[in-house]
Amino acid sequence: MISKNITKILRALLLLAFICDLLILPLVPVLVVLDGIEPLGALAASGMPDISAWLLAIFLMSWKYVWTADGYTMMLTLFLLFSGVCAAVILWQGRRVLRTILRSEPFSPENAVSLKRAAVCAFLISAAALARTVSTVFLRGAGAALMSYTALFVPLFAMAGLLFLLMSGLFGQATTMKEENDLTI
Amino acid sequence: MRPTSVRTIAKVLNILVLIAFASSLVILYLIPTAVFVSGGCGLLEGICSYLSGLLHPGEDDIVIAAVAGSALIWLTGWFEFDAYSLVLTLFLLFSGVCVAGILWQGRRVLKAILRGEPFSTENAVSLRRAAVCAFLISAAALIRVVFGLFYTRSLLPLTTYNALFVPIFAMAGLLYLIMSALFRQAAELKAENDLII
Numbered sequence: 497m498i499s500k501n502i503t504k505i506l507r508a509l510l511l512l513a514f515i516c517d518l519l520i521l522p523l524v525p526v527l528v529v530l531d532g533i534e535p536l537g538a539l540a541a542s543g544m545p546d547i548s549a550w551l552l553a554i555f556l557m558s559w560k561y562v563w564t565a566d567g568y569t570m571m572l573t574l575f576l577l578f579s580g581v582c583a584a585v586i587l588w589q590g591r592r593v594l595r596t597i598l599r600s601e602p603f604s605p606e607n608a609v610s611l612k613r614a615a616v617c618a619f620l621i622s623a624a625a626l627a628r629t630v631s632t633v634f635l636r637g638a639g640a641a642l643m644s645y646t647a648l649f650v651p652l653f654a655m656a657g658l659l660f661l662l663m664s665g666l667f668g669q670a671t672t673m674k675e676e677n678d679l680t681i
Numbered sequence: 682m683r684p685t686s687v688r689t690i691a692k693v694l695n696i697l698v699l700i701a702f703a704s705s706l707v708i709l710y711l712i713p714t715a716v717f718v719s720g721g722c723g724l725l726e727g728i729c730s731y732l733s734g735l736l737h738p739g740e741d742d743i744v745i746a747a748v749a750g751s752a753l754i755w756l757t758g759w760f761e762f763d764a765y766s767l768v769l770t771l772f773l774l775f776s777g778v779c780v781a782g783i784l785w786q787g788r789r790v791l792k793a794i795l796r797g798e799p800f801s802t803e804n805a806v807s808l809r810r811a812a813v814c815a816f817l818i819s820a821a822a823l824i825r826v827v828f829g830l831f832y833t834r835s836l837l838p839l840t841t842y843n844a845l846f847v848p849i850f851a852m853a854g855l856l857y858l859i860m861s862a863l864f865r866q867a868a869e870l871k872a873e874n875d876l877i878i
Contacts, residue, residue, distance in 0.1 A: 506855040643729045665687035
């Protein structure tokens with residue numbers, strides 16, 4: 497029997513990650529313009545009197561700026577937004593699978609479907625990372641493109657996608673096995 | 682999905698995991714060099730500039746010295762690094778070993794799938810071991826974040842990728858634990874099925 501507590505904890509953590517993902521998505525252009533999360537943290541820690549007005553101004557300006565800026569900035573924003581959405585879908589499918597485990601029905605056909613959806617999203621992230629790497633090769637040269645974490649994401653998420661596909665296949669097999677078992681009894 | 686396509690995916694994944702395992706061993710060896718070359722920031726650039734200098738040496742580059750340097754730094758580096766670089770190196774080495782452990786357990790599971798025995802108790806054991814490795818990485822990342830908080834005397838280490846590793850690997854560990862339990866359950870189901878037939 498699978499420990500319900502572990503499943504519950506993981507499900508709560510996935511929800512937390514999902515919420516963080518949704519909160520970060522609108523902030524993507526801000527992070528692109530400020531070049532990372534550290535300046536935002538420093539700004540928030542500076543404790544200026546009109547800090548909220550500042551943050552709102554930065555937020556609005558950056559959403560406008562990224563679409564009019566150079567190709568590199570636009571590509572980075574698009575990539576982050578796209579993979580953020582895909583990551584959210586993966587997290588949601590993970591929650592669906594965990595819900596069936598909590599219902600004590602881990603080997604159900606819907607889990608195979610959920611995992612297949614997660615696999616598609618992982619492949620999409622991998623493809624987006626590949627597209628961004630190729631665009632960076634043209635915009636900034638091969639060195640900068642291949643040395644980046646984005647280049648690392650291509651094989652990483654391709655492997656994650658294959659893993660999800662494999663798990664989907666295994667869940668499918670286990671489901672058939674369980675149905676056979678239930679029929680004989 | 683048919684069992685044959687599961688096997689094909691497992692085969693491809695097996696090769697990719699082997700490549701990742703080999704790369705992790707190579708990177709493990711280069712970690713002290715990367716920390717030394719990059720001075721603690723831009724590790725990926727550090728490794729790449731070291732490797733590109735090695736593979737495409739300029740006129741004044743001495744390849745043998747660079748190769749010997751990467752080995753020598755394993756002996757002398759511990760005395761030359763400052764506290765920050767030392768903790769960084771130890772963290773990277775420790776998590777590198779744990780990652781290699783996870784990848785190796787992954788290969789064991791994939792081999793069992795290729796043998797046509799995905800639902801076996803040994804897979805559950807392998808996944809439990811992978812879970813332990815993931816928790817160890819999470820703990821190591823937590824230690825490094827706490828060290829960073831004291832070292833820099835600011836909250837900036839909380840905004841690094843390192844801080845992100847703590848929940849990510851804790852979640853990965855929990856995921857492996859659940860997968861382990863699922864594999865065990867499926868193995869019991871299969872044993873029951875085989876007995877009836």
